[in-house]
Amino acid sequence: xxxxxxxxxxxxxxxxGQVIIDLKSIVKELVxxxxxxxxxxxxxxxxxxxxxxISVTDNGKGIKKEDFEFVCLRSHTSKISEFEDLDKLxxxxxxxxALNSICSVSxxxxxxxxxxxxxxxxxxxxxxxxxSKSVSKIGGGFSKQTGTSVSIEKIFFDLPxxxxxxxxxxxxxxxxxxxxxxxxxxxxxEIKFSVFNVVNSKKSLALSSRGGSKSTILDNMITVFGANxxxxxxxxxxxxxxxxxxxxxxxxxSFGLGRSVTDRQFMFINKRPVMLKKLSKIVNDVYKSFNHxxxxxxxxxxxxxxxxxxxxxxxxxxxxxxxxxQDLFEKIRLDLIGFFESQDNVIPRNLER
Ligand code: ADP
Ligand code: MG
Numbered sequence: 001x002x003x004x005x006x007x008x009x010x011x012x013x014x015x016x017g018q019v020i021i022d023l024k025s026i027v028k029e030l031v032x033x034x035x036x037x038x039x040x041x042x043x044x045x046x047x048x049x050x051x052x053x054i055s056v057t058d059n060g061k062g063i064k065k066e067d068f069e070f071v072c073l074r075s076h077t078s079k080i081s082e083f084e085d086l087d088k089l090x091x092x093x094x095x096x097x098a099l100n101s102i103c104s105v106s107x108x109x110x111x112x113x114x115x116x117x118x119x120x121x122x123x124x125x126x127x128x129x130x131x132s133k134s135v136s137k138i139g140g141g142f143s144k145q146t147g148t149s150v151s152i153e154k155i156f157f158d159l160p161x162x163x164x165x166x167x168x169x170x171x172x173x174x175x176x177x178x179x180x181x182x183x184x185x186x187x188x189x190e191i192k193f194s195v196f197n198v199v200n201s202k203k204s205l206a207l208s209s210r211g212g213s214k215s216t217i218l219d220n221m222i223t224v225f226g227a228n229x230x231x232x233x234x235x236x237x238x239x240x241x242x243x244x245x246x247x248x249x250x251x252x253x254s255f256g257l258g259r260s261v262t263d264r265q266f267m268f269i270n271k272r273p274v275m276l277k278k279l280s281k282i283v284n285d286v287y288k289s290f291n292h293x294x295x296x297x298x299x300x301x302x303x304x305x306x307x308x309x310x311x312x313x314x315x316x317x318x319x320x321x322x323x324x325x326q327d328l329f330e331k332i333r334l335d336l337i338g339f340f341e342s343q344d345n346v347i348p349r350n351l352e353r
Pocket of ligand 1: 029033034037058060061062063071072076077078079092093094095096097098099100147148
């Protein structure tokens with residue numbers, strides 16, 4: 001017999017490659033869990049650029065005792081119970097595999113969670129995602145509130161090739177993770193983010209935002225990109241159809257940036273960071289027809305009915321299929337032209353409608 005099933009203990013180590021490929025994907029999954037738990041404060045701590053450990057602490061709703069044993073089991077989620085639920089999905093997660101995959105590629109996963117202050121629980125999970133230790137405590141770090149802290153130690157420690165690559169490129173991997181986090185910081189201005197890195201016992205702040213209901217995307221553009229970070233940005237609101245809206249900010253056509261600014265062009269669908277190359281090109285092309293010397297900065301969220309989307313194309317959900325995409329994008333193109341035309345009523349040349 002040539003075909004045999006893979007030993008159960010190795011299955012998740014093998015399949016986890018799809019979700020957890022690098023430091024960035026670990027941080028993404030943990031932060032998305034904190035956002036899904038309705039947190040308003042998220043703190044991320046890297047030890048030695050993430051080589052030694054990563055922890056994400058939030059003030060979200062916490063995890064209930066009856067769920068402790070299921071948190072890190074594969075395909076266990078509190079977010080959907082059947083496939084059809086994807087049609088009304090309002091959370092970033094739903095596959096119930098991130099924590100399980102993280103368990104399989106790291107030496108230790110520890111969760112401290114609190115739903116009923118001052119009682120909290122310290123939980124350890126083994127490589128298969130099974131609860132291996134549960135200790136209840138009183139007090140601790142959640143100062144009169146609920147929340148969860150997930151710490152991951154020594155990622156990729158028994159995946160030699162990935163580990164070597166990670167250690168060798170740790171600073172680059174760290175910056176990739178920070179850049180990715182920036183997207184959440186921008187699109188969730190009401191959440192207070194603090195990101196620290198500790199190297200040789202020295203703690204430095206890598207990224208932060210103020211949070212609170214009064215904070216805006218523009219405030220965070222300034223926090224991230226400096227005093228001129230929001231200069232020239234105008235609010236964009238396009239009602240594309242009854243259940244599709246585009247909201248955000250874009251450079252006015254008289255004030256773009258002189259260089260290609262792909263690092264300042266952000267797109268989201270229902271606040272989920274996404275790569276939409278075709279739509280990005282459309283936005284850049286329309287902008288170019290009004291200002292052929294410069295490039296636009298943009299932060300655009302497409303709010304769309306979840307039933308018109310398929311977010312389940314890739315495990316990291318970075319690719320999304322939209323119903324009638326071509327018609328939608330064409331409508332966006334025309335509306336965007338209309339938007340720039342209405343700015344000062346200047347009709348650009350070389351523009352086809
Ligand atoms: P998914 O997010 O797809 O459900 P995960 O493996 O990321 O899968 O998480 C499994 C479950 O653990 C979640 O459905 C949620 O119930 C719980 N969980 C994980 N992180 C947190 C957190 N920070 N706060 C509250 N619950 C959490
Ligand atoms: Mg998740």
